[in-house]
Amino acid sequence: xxxxxxxxxxxxxxxxxxxxxxxxxxxxxxxxxxxxxxxxxxxxxxxxxxxxxxxxxxxxxxxxxxxxxxxxxxxxxxxxxxxxxxxxxxxxxxxxxxxxxxxxxxxxxxxxxxxxxxxxxxxxxxxxxxxxxxxxxxxxxxxxxxxxxxxxxxxxxxxxxxxxxxxxxxxxxxxxxxxxxxxxxxxxxxxxxxxxxxxxxxxxxxxxxxxxxxxxxxxxxxxxxxxxxxxxxxxxxxxxxxxxxxxxxxxxxxxxxxxxxxxxxxxxxxxxxxxxxxxxxxxxxxxxxxxxxxxxxxxxxxxxxxxxxxxxxxxxxxxxxxxxxxxxxxxxxxxxxxxxxxxxxxxxxxxxxxxxxxxxxxxxxxxxxxxxxxxxxxxxxxxxxxxxxxxxxxxxxxxxxxxxxxxxxxxxxxxxxxxxxxxxxxxxxxxxxxxxxxxxxxxxxxxxxxx
Numbered sequence: 232x233x234x235x236x237x238x239x240x241x242x243x244x245x246x247x248x249x250x251x252x253x254x255x256x257x258x259x260x261x262x263x264x265x266x267x268x269x270x271x272x273x274x275x276x277x278x279x280x281x282x283x284x285x286x287x288x289x290x291x292x293x294x295x296x297x298x299x300x301x302x303x304x305x306x307x308x309x310x311x312x313x314x315x316x317x318x319x320x321x322x323x324x325x326x327x328x329x330x331x332x333x334x335x336x337x338x339x340x341x342x343x344x345x346x347x348x349x350x351x352x353x354x355x356x357x358x359x360x361x362x363x364x365x366x367x368x369x370x371x372x373x374x375x376x377x378x379x380x381x382x383x384x385x386x387x388x389x390x391x392x393x394x395x396x397x398x399x400x401x402x403x404x405x406x407x408x409x410x411x412x413x414x415x416x417x418x419x420x421x422x423x424x425x426x427x428x429x430x431x432x433x434x435x436x437x438x439x440x441x442x443x444x445x446x447x448x449x450x451x452x453x454x455x456x457x458x459x460x461x462x463x464x465x466x467x468x469x470x471x472x473x474x475x476x477x478x479x480x481x482x483x484x485x486x487x488x489x490x491x492x493x494x495x496x497x498x499x500x501x502x503x504x505x506x507x508x509x510x511x512x513x514x515x516x517x518x519x520x521x522x523x524x525x526x527x528x529x530x531x532x533x534x535x536x537x538x539x540x541x542x543x544x545x546x547x548x549x550x551x552x553x554x555x556x557x558x559x560x561x562x563x564x565x566x567x568x569x570x571x572x573x574x575x576x577x578x579x580x581x582x583x584x585x586x587x588x589x590x591x592x593x594x595x596x597x598x599x600x601x602x603x604x605x606x607x608x609x610x611x612x613x614x615x616x617x618x619x620x621x622x623x624x625x626x627x628x629x630x631x632x633x634x635x636x637x638x639x640x641x642x643x644x645x646x647x648x649x650x651x652x653x654x655x656x657x658x659x660x661x662x663x664x665x666x667x668x669x670x671x672x673x674x675x676x677x678x679x680x681x682x
Contacts, residue, residue, distance in 0.1 A: 284312050292322055292344055296351035306355050313355070313371060322348055327377050327391040338390060345394040349401030361410045365417045368402070380422040380449045387444075387496045392452035400457040408466065415454075415470045422449065425474070431486065432479040436500040436547040443486055443498050450487050465528040468519065473530060481542035488515035503550040510561060510597065513554070516543065517561035524566050537570050556589035560599065568610060575614040575624070583611070584627030588635060588664075595664035605671040632665050 287295060287309070299306045312318040324341060352371070356364040376382035377391025386392065403414055419425055424446070431443055450471055458464045471487070472480045490502045490512035502508055520543075522528065524536045540562070544555045559567040567590075574583040591604045608628070615621040639658040 280308070280311075283308060284315065284318065287312050287318070288321060292347035292351055295322075296347055296354060299351060299354045303358075306357075309351075310355050310367075313352075319371065319374070322351075323372065323375055325375060325377065325391070327383075327389045327394065328385060341390060342394060342397050345398040346401050349398040353402050353404075361406075361413050365414065369417075369421065372398075380424065380427065380445050386448050392448055393456075396453040396457045399453060411466065412470075415467070418453075424449070428475070428483065432475065432482050436482070437498070440497045444496055447487050447491075447498065455487075461522060461525060462527040465522050465525060465531075468522060469528065469530050477538055477542050481539055481546050484516065484519055484539065484543060485546045488519045500547050503544075503546075503554045504548045505551075507551060507553045507596075508557070510557070513558050513561055517558055517563075520558075520562045520566060524562075533569055536566065537573050540566070540570055552585060552589045553592060556586060556593045557597070559586075560590065560593055560597075564607075568607065571607070571611045572614045575611055580620070580624045581627050581631075584624060584631045587611075587628050588631045591664045591668040592661055595667060596660050601664075601667040602671045602674075604668060605675060609675070632668075635661060636665070 290298070295309060299309050313322060324344065326341065329337070352368055356367055359367065372378055372395075375391065375395075377389055378395040383389045383391055399414070399418075403411060406414070427442060427446055431439055431446060437443070454467045454471065455464055458467070472483055475483065485500075486498055490499045490508065491497060492499055502512060520536060520540060523531045523539070524533065540558070544550045544558075559570055571583060571586065574580075574586070587604070587608050590607065591601065593599070594601050594604050612621050612624065615624060636658070639654065639661060643654050643658065
């Protein structure tokens with residue numbers, strides 16, 4: 232009993248000592264939580280907050296971004312600074328409308344500033360959940376009217392959406408797909424993009440020209456143009472297209488990447504239906520199709536892309552076959568062959584034969600190698616299951632050449648010619664295309680007798 236009592240008494244002084252030790256922290260070198268927070272401010276802890284923020288006024292967004300990585304306490308102070316009216320005003324310059332900016336040094340400077348700002352907010356909000364990060368960032372940039380889909384009165388001569396796109400690209404770089412889905416949904420909620428798209432795709436093409444222009448600029452400048460990797464571009468383009476039926480996807484694709492007027496920037500809907508066009512009008516559409524056909528576009532099958540190309544060729548009405556052929560050539564060998572093979576499998580040999588003729592015509596006009604068209608036809612011939620089907624297809628190709636030449640001659644002889652002799656020029660290209668096409672076939676046959 233004595234030993235038990237004695238042992239219990241010996242514990243009491245130790246407990247008192249530990250409590251007194253905690254109370255005496257201010258006299259020792261062991262800091263508590265508050266002093267730890269202050270110590271991470273370094274020499275800045277001696278300054279009033281107002282002076283600290285005045286110092287920040289002399290730093291660029293890039294420098295402040297580097298400073299944000301020093302400590303959590305510094306980062307917290309920076310968040311407070313960004314939220315102040317002076318910090319917000321300095322870090323979010325809105326000189327987007329100076330016409331001298333476009334393509335010049337100042338224009339590049341403001342884009343780089345918003346790239347640095349994206350990195351700054353990325354670092355400052357690193358520890359927050361995605362939803363909270365987006366809310367905070369929206370609070371910061373919500374006053375910039377040119378970042379809104381309909382916020383600028385002169386969007387064609389404004390760098391605002393481009394700056395917003397650079398900012399978002401830097402902010403979300405490296406985020407996983409789930410987080411990027413949340414970003415897209417957040418942007419849709421803020422911009423009301425789905426409702427605006429619904430208005431456009433359910434209206435007659437060109438009836439809402441201003442809205443079409445704003446949707447095009449927002450999608451390209453904010454969501455699509457600033458990614459370095461194709462997989463990222465494919466992800467964001469998929470987000471725009473996939474919620475809609477295939478016919479609307481084709482309409483949206485043309486709206487975003489189709490040709491526009493050089494005068495007012497509005498989409499030229501009937502360009503493909505009225506006259507043969509050139510590569511510059513089709514390159515954007517072809518690049519988008521290649522992007523979706525690429526293996527990194529996980530949510531698209533080859534059949535999806537071929538169906539999209541099929542639908543695209545009737546937006547807003549059926550295209551001239553020459554323009555369809557030019558689009559297929561620009562889209563690359565794999566897409567062109569898959570598209571043609573699909574027609575062969577589905578028994579559309581006559582339609583396929585006319586397409587071959589126009590592929591040859593485009594090769595002649597645009598100075599592509601004619602042997603490409605011959606080899607593409609040779610490859611498609613192997614898709615037919617019987618020699619009879621293949622021979623019928625080849626006969627259809629010859630008939631298509633003959634009918635087109637006769638139609639052109641009939642048109643010219645009946646007096647249907649324009650002032651610049653466009654009909655004669657078209658006939659000239661068509662006859663040369665036929666001759667060069669058959670020359671390549673002869674070369675192929677004579678050099679490979681067993682072919």
